[in-house]
Amino acid sequence: xxxxxxxxxxxxxxxxxxxxxxxxxxxxxxLAGAGPRGALPRGLGRSYGDAAQDxxxxxxxxxxxxxxxxxxxxxxxxxxxxxxxxxxxxxALLPHGHVLPVVPGTGYVTLGGAIAADVHxxxxxxxxxxxxxxxxxxLVTPDGAVRLVGPGGAGRPEDGPDGVTDxxxxxxxxxxxGMGLTGVVTGATLATLPVETAFARVDTDRTAxxxxxxxxxxxxxxxxxxxxxxxxxxxxxSVVSRADHAHVGDLSLAARxxxxxxxxxxxxxxxxxxxxxxxxNRWTVGAFNRAYYxxxxxxxxxQIQPLAAFFHPLDGLRAWNRAYGPAGxxxxxxxxxxxxxxxxxxxxxxxxxxxxxxxxxxxxxxxxPGPLSFPRPGWTLAVDVPADLPGLRELLDRxxxxxxxxxxxxxxxxxxxxxxxTIRAMYPGLPxxxxxxxxxxxxxxxxxxxxxxxGLRARPEKE
Amino acid sequence: MRDAVGSVRSVLLLGGRSEIGxxxxxxxxxxxxxEVVLAARGxxxxxxxxxxxxxQVHSLEFDASLPETHADTVARAVELVGDLDVVVDAFGVxxxxxxxxxxxxxxxRDSAVNYTGHVSVDLAAAARLREQGHxxxxxxxxxxxxxxxxxxxxxxxxxxxxxxxxxxxxxxLHGSGARVLVVRPxxxxxxxxxxxxxxxxxxxxxxxxxxxxxxxxxxxxxxxAPPVLRPLFTVLRTLPRPLWxxxxx
Ligand SMILES: Cc1cc2nc3c(=O)[nH]c(=O)nc-3n(C[C@H](O)[C@H](O)[C@H](O)COP(=O)(O)OP(=O)(O)OC[C@H]3O[C@@H](n4cnc5c(N)ncnc54)[C@H](O)[C@@H]3O)c2cc1C
Ligand SMILES: NC(=O)c1ccc[n+]([C@@H]2O[C@H](COP(=O)([O-])OP(=O)(O)OC[C@H]3O[C@@H](n4cnc5c(N)ncnc54)[C@H](OP(=O)(O)O)[C@@H]3O)[C@@H](O)[C@H]2O)c1
Numbered sequence: 001x002x003x004x005x006x007x008x009x010x011x012x013x014x015x016x017x018x019x020x021x022x023x024x025x026x027x028x029x030x031l032a033g034a035g036p037r038g039a040l041p042r043g044l045g046r047s048y049g050d051a052a053q054d055x056x057x058x059x060x061x062x063x064x065x066x067x068x069x070x071x072x073x074x075x076x077x078x079x080x081x082x083x084x085x086x087x088x089x090x091x092a093l094l095p096h097g098h099v100l101p102v103v104p105g106t107g108y109v110t111l112g113g114a115i116a117a118d119v120h121x122x123x124x125x126x127x128x129x130x131x132x133x134x135x136x137x138x139l140v141t142p143d144g145a146v147r148l149v150g151p152g153g154a155g156r157p158e159d160g161p162d163g164v165t166d167x168x169x170x171x172x173x174x175x176x177x178g179m180g181l182t183g184v185v186t187g188a189t190l191a192t193l194p195v196e197t198a199f200a201r202v203d204t205d206r207t208a209x210x211x212x213x214x215x216x217x218x219x220x221x222x223x224x225x226x227x228x229x230x231x232x233x234x235x236x237x238s239v240v241s242r243a244d245h246a247h248v249g250d251l252s253l254a255a256r257x258x259x260x261x262x263x264x265x266x267x268x269x270x271x272x273x274x275x276x277x278x279x280x281n282r283w284t285v286g287a288f289n290r291a292y293y294x295x296x297x298x299x300x301x302x303q304i305q306p307l308a309a310f311f312h313p314l315d316g317l318r319a320w321n322r323a324y325g326p327a328g329x330x331x332x333x334x335x336x337x338x339x340x341x342x343x344x345x346x347x348x349x350x351x352x353x354x355x356x357x358x359x360x361x362x363x364x365x366x367x368x369p370g371p372l373s374f375p376r377p378g379w380t381l382a383v384d385v386p387a388d389l390p391g392l393r394e395l396l397d398r399x400x401x402x403x404x405x406x407x408x409x410x411x412x413x414x415x416x417x418x419x420x421x422t423i424r425a426m427y428p429g430l431p432x433x434x435x436x437x438x439x440x441x442x443x444x445x446x447x448x449x450x451x452x453x454x455g456l457r458a459r460p461e462k463e
Numbered sequence: 464m465r466d467a468v469g470s471v472r473s474v475l476l477l478g479g480r481s482e483i484g485x486x487x488x489x490x491x492x493x494x495x496x497x498e499v500v501l502a503a504r505g506x507x508x509x510x511x512x513x514x515x516x517x518x519q520v521h522s523l524e525f526d527a528s529l530p531e532t533h534a535d536t537v538a539r540a541v542e543l544v545g546d547l548d549v550v551v552d553a554f555g556v557x558x559x560x561x562x563x564x565x566x567x568x569x570x571x572r573d574s575a576v577n578y579t580g581h582v583s584v585d586l587a588a589a590a591r592l593r594e595q596g597h598x599x600x601x602x603x604x605x606x607x608x609x610x611x612x613x614x615x616x617x618x619x620x621x622x623x624x625x626x627x628x629x630x631x632x633x634x635x636l637h638g639s640g641a642r643v644l645v646v647r648p649x650x651x652x653x654x655x656x657x658x659x660x661x662x663x664x665x666x667x668x669x670x671x672x673x674x675x676x677x678x679x680x681x682x683x684x685x686x687x688a689p690p691v692l693r694p695l696f697t698v699l700r701t702l703p704r705p706l707w708x709x710x711x712x
Contacts, residue, residue, distance in 0.1 A: 002638070002639070004638060009467060011466075011467035012464070012465050012466060012467050012597075013640065014464075014596045014640040015596040015597070015638070015639050015640030015641075016596055016640075037594075037595065037596070049467060050464065050466075050467075054596075055464070055546075055595055055596030055597040055640055056594055056595040056596030056640070057596070327681060327682075328467070387467050387468065388681055392468050393468040393469070393470060393494065393495075396468070416466060416467035417466040417468045419495065421517075449464050449597070452464050452546065453464040453466060453472070
């Protein structure tokens with residue numbers, strides 16, 4: 001069936017034939033039958049731009065790749081199919097007293113999509129990105145082979161429970177952060193984190209401006225999780241929330257009896273229709289941001305919050321991207337290295353002049369070896385901007401130049417408009433990644449609109 | 464691919480020497496396009512207005528009056544640049560109404576360029592856009608076709624046909640990922656029109672190009688240049704015939 005697909009930002013849709021395989025064998029079959037415009041896996045479509053689209057080609061809806069979630073208590077590892085949403089995976093783990101090592105800002109992403117973007121969470125400064133915790137993954141390459149690949153290196157069992165052949169770490173790392181362009185991930189095994197309760201113990205602070213926000217986030221407070229909801233048009237004042245997993249002793253006496261219950265997400269409401277054009281403007285976002293800021297406590301310590309509510313505050317509202325209106329939105333997310341706070345200030349100052357909903361500012365820690373993996377040590381800022389804002393192209397091009405000069409980069413899972421040359425310069429590992437791709441997929445079957453727009457899979461440069 | 468802010472990589476211009484068409488291409492290059500195909504009778508030289516680092520400009524033979532060659536024209540453009548992100552259909556002849564009335568054969572010949580020439584090449588381009596699952600066909604219609612005038616009705620009626628054809632093609636492409644953008648300029652002083660009396664509310668080729676860029680960014684199906692022509696023609700379209708006849712001489 002031919003379907004128009006777009007990303008979460010609802011910009012630049014394109015049409016593709018969509019099929020929904022149920023297992024690795026069906027995936028291999030679909031890849032073998034891909035036409036001249038190639039094939040691409042898609043998860044829950046939570047990437048903002050065109051990463052999960054393949055115009056004129058075949059898109060594999062991977063949400064049909066499900067199956068039992070297996071938890072290995074001895075190793076503290078969980079194995080699941082790639083189509084399982086992370087929110088569901090977390091719910092399945094919690095009764096065992098474990099949580100996912102990394103969760104992004106929404107639970108409505110698939111395990112496969114999360115690996116393909118090497119997602120980061122509020123604990124990146126402490127725990128790195130998801131790829132650092134993947135023990136092995138099953139990857140169907142266009143030749144039809146189902147490969148089990150692992151990250152290589154020390155500290156990893158030579159033979160996993162499924163007989164992991166740990167022989168191709170290069171392919172593993174090209175897949176982690178590789179945006180679906182090495183093949184289709186059908187399942188993965190992850191390390192998990194043991195916890196005592198289904199709750200977070202949250203400290204909240206309101207800061208007056210960007211400098212105060214940076215200062216607070218820079219402190220070595222020992223919190224595992226930290227994030228700032230930043231009001232850029234409001235001068236960078238923020239609601240900073242920092243948290244750890246709650247211990248049993250932190251809970252009320254009633255909750256202590258079943259400390260692993262009550263952390264799951266409640267039912268979600270749905271935004272019923274697309275907002276009228278122009279609703280996303282300076283006044284509406286100003287009012288929203290002000291209300292958010294003033295509703296937060298100036299300073300609160302030790303609030304006990306269900307994990308789902310803490311990790312995914314927006315998941316209580318489905319299809320909220322309809323609030324962007326018909327033109328959709330672009331999410332600008334960059335990271336700049338430590339010491340480049342001035343670049344961050346300049347970027348924030350430019351973005352303060354356009355209507356943006358609450359942005360997210362976070363500290364990042366160690367990166368993974370994935371050549372296309374986004375995270376690197378420093379500061380990451382993410383904001384949504386209306387796509388039809390006049391002058392947006394020039395504004396974001398200008399920000400790109402500053403970010404690039406500072407040694408920073410953009411996040412491919414969010415990108416919908418960067419220039420090929422910019423991305424090439426921001427990801428020096430791109431030629432290596434291309435070589436690995438060419439090895440796994442010599443005929444160039446795997447392709448996306450993102451890859452076409454940015455020339456990601458262009459022939460490897462001659463050495 | 465068109466990106467979220469309306470930039471594209473590749474453009475095919477049908478009518479590779481058209482002043483308006485080249486203004487559109489120049490604008491798209493300024494906004495990021497790097498592969499350009501100019502299709503014209505006998506090919507065309509690289510125009511000085513097109514210049515940007517890394518820009519590739521190709522020339523292609525294209526004659527609107529030879530419909531049997533049109534599928535091949537599109538196929539060769541694809542060979543040159545791959546996916547066609549934007550196809551700009553900007554060829555046409557204005558002609559002279561009095562001369563047409565004296566020479567009906569010439570009138571029919573030019574009408575074939577102004578109407579059926581678009582039908583064959585636009586259908587071929589649309590088939591390609593549908594196959595690739597994305598892309599925009601920009602069709603230069605005219606206010607002359609919104610309501611035909613005694614003063615240039617041979618030209619105007621072909622534009623009316625083209626406008627209706629382009630709208631229908633846009634509807635046919637709905638859901639395919641490809642789109643049609645109908646452009647309705649008023650009087651634009653170019654090599655085609657400089658010799659005729661200027662009409663009220665003129666636009667420059669650059670203004671038409673800006674309207675096209677806006678349409679690409681917002682996903683509109685119709686743009687007018689200048690924009691005021693849209694409300695104006697909403698009224699003019701409803702005028703009684705005798706009044707229109709006198710007004711539009
Ligand atoms: C509200 C919101 C908050 C977010 N917060 C964060 C955050 O905090 N941190 C963060 O890192 N990201 C965040 N994201 C981005 C999101 O986590 C990533 O875009 C993720 O990739 C989306 O997963 P998905 O299943 O929706 O995949 P899709 O968007 O459908 O696809 C994304 C990419 O993954 C590839 N892919 C999908 N499935 C597979 C598979 N089975 N095998 C191989 N490749 C596959 C696709 O080809 C595509 O390139 C957020 C997004 C939203 C909408
Ligand atoms: N200018 C206006 O006032 C105005 C207003 C509204 C709409 N338009 C429309 O806008 C479009 C562009 O016009 P313009 O002002 O840019 O005029 P232009 O500069 O004269 O361009 C028209 C082009 O059409 C080409 N052409 C004519 N017959 C052809 C044929 N048989 N095969 C291939 N190409 C052919 C001409 O090519 P050669 O160089 O080979 O002759 C010329 O380059 C036209 O469709 C026109 O009708 C113009």
